[in-house]
Amino acid sequence: MIKNQIVILLFLVVISVSCRKNNDPPVVYDEENPLPGFLSTSGFNEHQDEAIFMVNDKEYGFSFTPTVKGKILAFLVNTPEPGDGFAVRLYDNATTALIHTEIINIPTANIETAKYLPVAFVLEKNREYSITLTSAKAIFRFQNDWGTTTFPITSGNILITGVVSKPTLTSPFPSTNSFNGYLGDISFKFQRTE
Numbered sequence: 001m002i003k004n005q006i007v008i009l010l011f012l013v014v015i016s017v018s019c020r021k022n023n024d025p026p027v028v029y030d031e032e033n034p035l036p037g038f039l040s041t042s043g044f045n046e047h048q049d050e051a052i053f054m055v056n057d058k059e060y061g062f063s064f065t066p067t068v069k070g071k072i073l074a075f076l077v078n079t080p081e082p083g084d085g086f087a088v089r090l091y092d093n094a095t096t097a098l099i100h101t102e103i104i105n106i107p108t109a110n111i112e113t114a115k116y117l118p119v120a121f122v123l124e125k126n127r128e129y130s131i132t133l134t135s136a137k138a139i140f141r142f143q144n145d146w147g148t149t150t151f152p153i154t155s156g157n158i159l160i161t162g163v164v165s166k167p168t169l170t171s172p173f174p175s176t177n178s179f180n181g182y183l184g185d186i187s188f189k190f191q192r193t194e
Helices: 002-023 034-042
Strands: 049-066 070-077 083-092 097-106 113-123 129-142 153-155 158-166 182-184 186-192
Touching (some): 034 158, 129 158, 158 182
Antiparallel strands (some): 070 113, 083 129, 129 182, 153 158
């Protein structure tokens, strides 16, 4: 009789623990913006020189690889002049395909504007992408000594693999640029999902 009671008691404990695990809420990870970490590690941060740079409607940005599965919740843009119709583009580097375009209106110069997506854009772990902005003017960040930066650079769960640009809007895909400066500011809010 006592043996049966012990077995029943152990059975109830196991069920109680397993039920508690199933009722635990899912983990919600913090949102990340990889740009500040990238600028700081590369030396292109706000303590270095900045210049307003005329880029004649060229696409510019950076290539990156998520080190975990996640999603883009919003695009972040900072430009030296306000305006309508700034195009943010996301490319798949393996296929060189343009996979997403988002148009952003910038109400105020030199203040970051966020555009949240109605549906978050899913990014695959360990897949390389490029994000670019099309604008007539950009903030150009560079080191005081014009030194170069070594890639990749880790910023949270994002590995920044290079600075990219397209020489003309008719070029099919942004290519890696020199490593002694960064045209920006273009970034995104990333949220890990695994």
